Amino acid sequence: MKKIRMNQAKDYVGQTVLIGAWVANKRSSGKIAFLQLRDGATYFQGIVVKSDVPEEVFEIAKSLTQETAVYVTGVVQEDTRSRLGYELLVTGLEVIGESHEYPITPKEHGTDFLMDHRHLWLRSSKQHAIMQIRNAIIYASYEFFDQNGFIKFDSPILSGNAAENTTELFETDYFGDPAFLSQSGQLYLEAGAMAFGPVFDFGPVFRAEKSKTRRHLTEFWMMDAEYPFVTHDESLDLQEAYVKALIQGVLDRSPHALETLERDVELLKKYVSEPFKRISYDEAIDLLQAHEADEDTDYEHLEHGDDFGSPHETWISNHFGVPTFVMNYPADIKAFYMKPVPGNESRVLCADLLAPEGYGEIIGGSEREVDYDKLYEKIKENGLNPDDYAFYLDLRKYGSVPHAGFGLGLERMVTFVAGTKHIREAIPFPRLLNRIFP
Ligand code: 4AD
Numbered sequence: 001m002k003k004i005r006m007n008q009a010k011d012y013v014g015q016t017v018l019i020g021a022w023v024a025n026k027r028s029s030g031k032i033a034f035l036q037l038r039d040g041a042t043y044f045q046g047i048v049v050k051s052d053v054p055e056e057v058f059e060i061a062k063s064l065t066q067e068t069a070v071y072v073t074g075v076v077q078e079d080t081r082s083r084l085g086y087e088l089l090v091t092g093l094e095v096i097g098e099s100h101e102y103p104i105t106p107k108e109h110g111t112d113f114l115m116d117h118r119h120l121w122l123r124s125s126k127q128h129a130i131m132q133i134r135n136a137i138i139y140a141s142y143e144f145f146d147q148n149g150f151i152k153f154d155s156p157i158l159s160g161n162a163a164e165n166t167t168e169l170f171e172t173d174y175f176g177d178p179a180f181l182s183q184s185g186q187l188y189l190e191a192g193a194m195a196f197g198p199v200f201d202f203g204p205v206f207r208a209e210k211s212k213t214r215r216h217l218t219e220f221w222m223m224d225a226e227y228p229f230v231t232h233d234e235s236l237d238l239q240e241a242y243v244k245a246l247i248q249g250v251l252d253r254s255p256h257a258l259e260t261l262e263r264d265v266e267l268l269k270k271y272v273s274e275p276f277k278r279i280s281y282d283e284a285i286d287l288l289q290a291h292e293a294d295e296d297t298d299y300e301h302l303e304h305g306d307d308f309g310s311p312h313e314t315w316i317s318n319h320f321g322v323p324t325f326v327m328n329y330p331a332d333i334k335a336f337y338m339k340p341v342p343g344n345e346s347r348v349l350c351a352d353l354l355a356p357e358g359y360g361e362i363i364g365g366s367e368r369e370v371d372y373d374k375l376y377e378k379i380k381e382n383g384l385n386p387d388d389y390a391f392y393l394d395l396r397k398y399g400s401v402p403h404a405g406f407g408l409g410l411e412r413m414v415t416f417v418a419g420t421k422h423i424r425e426a427i428p429f430p431r432l433l434n435r436i437f438p
């Protein structure tokens with residue numbers, strides 16, 4: 001007998017197969033038991049008909065408790081009513097791992113309880129669907145970069161300097177010297193771009209964010225891309241194509257997951273087919289202010305120069321109904337490495353991509369300062385020690401060229417595409433201000 005997983009069912013219709021599975025749920029009457037099974041990859045139904053199986057098999061079926069692990073034998077048959085299209089007519093059952101008083105029952109549980117049981121909560125169909133979307137985005141990301149001539153260039157996690165700012169650094173002891181957990185691979189990636197052309201990295205990054213919001217993690221996965229001989233406008237075109245490829249990748253690979261999550265697929269398709277909006281930071285401030293005059297707003301008043309909060313970002317992207325690039329922020333509220341807008345030193349050549357529907361910033365990107373002296377000054381102005389950035393400054397000494405890049409927060413993207421409310425469900429084991437277990 002062939003041991004299969006249920007996602008191979010179409011090749012085994014009419015055949016007797018063996019599947020290892022857990023019992024997600026069960027309904028039984030005197031004559032028939034319906035087992036809701038999951039084999040990890042797939043949720044499926046097993047039907048046990050009392051009159052068709054040995055008595056002990058039906059007894060086992062009736063006694064199964066939630067999350068008991070079983071080897072189930074049965075005949076694969078088509079089932080047009082189920083989403084999967086197949087079910088298993090059970091002929092044999094063997095319990096291989098008992099499960100008693102599984103804490104997560106089909107009833108509603110509070111968020112703290114579920115977070116405390118994250119290691120088990122991951123087995124539920126909604127969490128399963130979100131992780132499938134995460135997987136589809138990762139897969140589409142590698143595919144996109146490969147097709148566009150980028151190579152993967154891994155940046156270090158332990159670093160001697162700060163990539164973004166010094167207020168959100170996790171510091172650790174490196175044999176007596178301070179070291180920091182990476183906030184972004186960008187600075188190293190710039191070295192990679194000068195050596196290999198278009199490069200990307202993808203890995204965990206860390207921010208000691210004191211913010212307790214539905215958009216912030218202290219450990220998250222970032223994809224940074226960097227390319228030489230590219231201006232910021234050209235970079236925006238690539239970012240737009242990238243985000244569209246990620247959404248399309250999920251539509252293609254994980255339609256069932258989107259269905260489980262009841263995500264509005266028409267909206268996702270619209271984000272793929274319609275052009276993204278591009279406005280400047282100053283235009284965005286004007287729009288926010290003009291809107292304040294019209295009616296009550298749920299955001300605070302901002303002056304030119306102020307940074308946006310979540311409510312402002314939400315309003316801007318909802319206003320356009322498509323992902324929106326907000327460009328050329330004030331230099332004062334952005335990182336030290338960004339190149340000023342020609343003719344306006346107070347603004348920098350950068351953009352944040354704001355997702356619609358209130359999902360916030362998914363990408364931060366910029367054209368980089370390439371002049372050695374200007375970069376040196378910016379480092380000092382930002383209270384950083386130029387010695388810590390010697391390698392980064394070197395890149396401006398030996399064949400410095402225009403270059404740009406961007407970083408996408410994987411969990412922000414997953415939250416947006418999956419349409420979940422809180423970022424904590426977009427990563428297997430979220431690290432939050434108040435949580436490091438499990
Ligand atoms: O905008 P950020 O800080 O940009 C950088 O780190 C650049 N060095 C990237 C680059 O140019 N290569 O972060 C990039 C993205 C944000 O747009 C957001 O999606 C995500 O990372 N992000 C977070 N995601 C979850 N939790 C947090 N605390 C995050 N902070 C940023």
Ligand code: MG
Nearest residue numbers: 352361363364
């Ligand atoms: Mg940012």
